[in-house]
Amino acid sequence: MHGPGEFELSRRGILVGGAASVAMTAAPPIAEAQEAASAGAGAPVLARVTLKVNGKPHTLELDTRTTLLDALREHLQFTGTKKGCDHGQCGACTVIVDGRRINSCLSLAVMHEGDSVTTIEGLGTAEKLHPMQAAFVKHDGYQCGYCTPGQICSAVAVLDEIRAGIPSHVTGDVAGKPAMSAEEIRERMSGNICRCGAYSNIVEAISEVAARRKA
Amino acid sequence: MKAFTYERAGSPAEAAAIVGRTQGARFIAGGTNLLDLMKLQIETPTHLVDVNHLGLDRIEATPEGGLRIGALVRNTDLAADKRVRKDYALLSRALVAGASGQLRNKATTAGNLLQRTRCPYFYDTNQPCNKRKPGSGCAAIGGINRSMAVIGASDACIATHPSDMAIAMRALDAVVETVRADGATRAIPIAEFHTLPGDTPNVENTLAAGELITAVTLPKPIGGTHIYHKVRDRASYAFALVSVGAILQKDGSGRVAFGGVAHKPWRVEAAEAALAQGAKAATALAFAGAKPTEQNKFKLVLAERTLAAAIAEARA
Numbered sequence: 001m002h003g004p005g006e007f008e009l010s011r012r013g014i015l016v017g018g019a020a021s022v023a024m025t026a027a028p029p030i031a032e033a034q035e036a037a038s039a040g041a042g043a044p045v046l047a048r049v050t051l052k053v054n055g056k057p058h059t060l061e062l063d064t065r066t067t068l069l070d071a072l073r074e075h076l077q078f079t080g081t082k083k084g085c086d087h088g089q090c091g092a093c094t095v096i097v098d099g100r101r102i103n104s105c106l107s108l109a110v111m112h113e114g115d116s117v118t119t120i121e122g123l124g125t126a127e128k129l130h131p132m133q134a135a136f137v138k139h140d141g142y143q144c145g146y147c148t149p150g151q152i153c154s155a156v157a158v159l160d161e162i163r164a165g166i167p168s169h170v171t172g173d174v175a176g177k178p179a180m181s182a183e184e185i186r187e188r189m190s191g192n193i194c195r196c197g198a199y200s201n202i203v204e205a206i207s208e209v210a211a212r213r214k215a
Numbered sequence: 216m217k218a219f220t221y222e223r224a225g226s227p228a229e230a231a232a233i234v235g236r237t238q239g240a241r242f243i244a245g246g247t248n249l250l251d252l253m254k255l256q257i258e259t260p261t262h263l264v265d266v267n268h269l270g271l272d273r274i275e276a277t278p279e280g281g282l283r284i285g286a287l288v289r290n291t292d293l294a295a296d297k298r299v300r301k302d303y304a305l306l307s308r309a310l311v312a313g314a315s316g317q318l319r320n321k322a323t324t325a326g327n328l329l330q331r332t333r334c335p336y337f338y339d340t341n342q343p344c345n346k347r348k349p350g351s352g353c354a355a356i357g358g359i360n361r362s363m364a365v366i367g368a369s370d371a372c373i374a375t376h377p378s379d380m381a382i383a384m385r386a387l388d389a390v391v392e393t394v395r396a397d398g399a400t401r402a403i404p405i406a407e408f409h410t411l412p413g414d415t416p417n418v419e420n421t422l423a424a425g426e427l428i429t430a431v432t433l434p435k436p437i438g439g440t441h442i443y444h445k446v447r448d449r450a451s452y453a454f455a456l457v458s459v460g461a462i463l464q465k466d467g468s469g470r471v472a473f474g475g476v477a478h479k480p481w482r483v484e485a486a487e488a489a490l491a492q493g494a495k496a497a498t499a500l501a502f503a504g505a506k507p508t509e510q511n512k513f514k515l516v517l518a519e520r521t522l523a524a525a526i527a528e529a530r531a
Contacts, residue, residue: 042218042261064221064263067250087251088318100291100320106247107321110221111265158316166295167311169451174307175300190451191315
């Protein structure tokens with residue numbers, strides 16, 4: 001749960017920041033308090049977990065119900081990872097855990113003891129973009145940008161999956177090597193929904209990175 | 216989500232014993248289905264037993280020439296296994312037809328078999344559902360039931376089983392290995408694993424309380440052309456309206472199981488004798504006694520056409 005230092009920060013936000021920052025800083029604790037209250041007889045259970053996020057270990061005391069997504073966003077302030085549907089349908093929460101992309105909303109933080117998590121913040125920085133980030137900028141692979149961190153984490157993992165020979169629904173011969181093609185990329189990215197419909201530019205961005213790294 | 220305690224089991228037998236003796240306990244593996252349902256309070260376990268670190272994540276050759284797939288093998292790893300892609304291509308194809316890349320990286324072999332239905336009334340806690348709340352009724356029967364079962368349903372439930380993988384497992388004659396709460400092990404043929412809804416749609420398989428799936432075994436390969444055709448409303452990342460998993464031999468014989476049509480993978484061995492005569496004859500036998508609704512009777516036509524496409528592909 002939140003330590004005293006974070007609580008003070010929230011109070012400060014309320015005092016100096018006005019209504020807008022009240023909503024921003026106070027919302028997560030209120031949501032958790034309501035969830036705990038609705039548990040009725042079953043009181044909240046706390047557990048300690050250590051996650052390695054973007055190369056750095058973090059030890060947290062969390063409600064067992066905390067998803068990996070909420071641990072990243074609300075407890076470690078890695079807010080690059082987004083909460084879209086919170087049910088594994090949209091892909092906005094995609095992060096890379098021990099080299100594999102997953103929906104962080106459908107995974108409990110306590111189940112990731114010792115795991116290495118890479119979020120969008122760990123792929124690149126504003127000064128030094130990851131090649132996939134740079135390609136999304138170049139090809140305008142977004143409009144509102146909300147799904148973008150998930151799209152980019154997913155895209156980086158997709159290229160690794162194709163290189164590793166993992167078949168997909170559009171792979172002609174599942175016993176053979178899948179092609180690094182736009183068709184394969186489209187199918188493999190189907191778990192990342194873009195409400196703005198930037199799909200064609202997203203495929204162009206990923207295809208450019210795929211071609212560059214193939215050469 | 217209701218509050219719960221959490222522990223990591225030390226062995227499969229210990230996990231089974233804990234869940235067997237603890238009221239409200241559930242196993243958690245990939246968690247992609249269970250956590251979704253827990254967020255909606257459709258599932259409300261009070262204790263979770265994590266079975267992710269028990270060494271059940273290997274695929275091994277069996278002395279009989281088949282494969283033993285650990286219960287915790289992820290869908291991605293199973294679909295990508297060289298032996299599966301070569302000798303059990305139907306299984307690879309069915310796996311990659313389901314869910315998304317992210318979900319397949321977490322979802323496990325056993326968890327996939329145990330998926331709950333995606334019936335929208337099961338998910339809507341404001342509606343009656345005999346599967347979610349026994350005795351409350353079925354909102355799907357008089358509701359929007361285009362996606363529901365056309366055969367094997369009951370007056371209590373017309374939900375379908377959502378798994379693609381299970382369709383392939385059924386056609387491949389897989390066997391489910393388990394350990395029970397008392398430590399005893401057993402092997403359940405896949406044909407006897409999933410159940411029809413009858414009067415107890417809340418019961419979906421023949422596992423006992425606390426019984427843990429440890430592996431799924433496949434008999435030695437049978438050759439043939441392996442085809443999985445999935446017909447759905449979107450080209451990707453959607454559940455099947457109808458799917459056909461077929462293994463077809465050069466002499467016209469074969470096996471076929473259907474998805475999206477019943478409470479369990481639908482395979483009628485007697486209907487397979489008619490495969491050589493074509494899709495019409497085989498589906499007529501496989502769907503004898505079907506009771507579709509006005510909204511989903513298209514599935515019977517779709518099943519025949521999808522099988523016809525599979526047969527044509529095998530002959531090409």
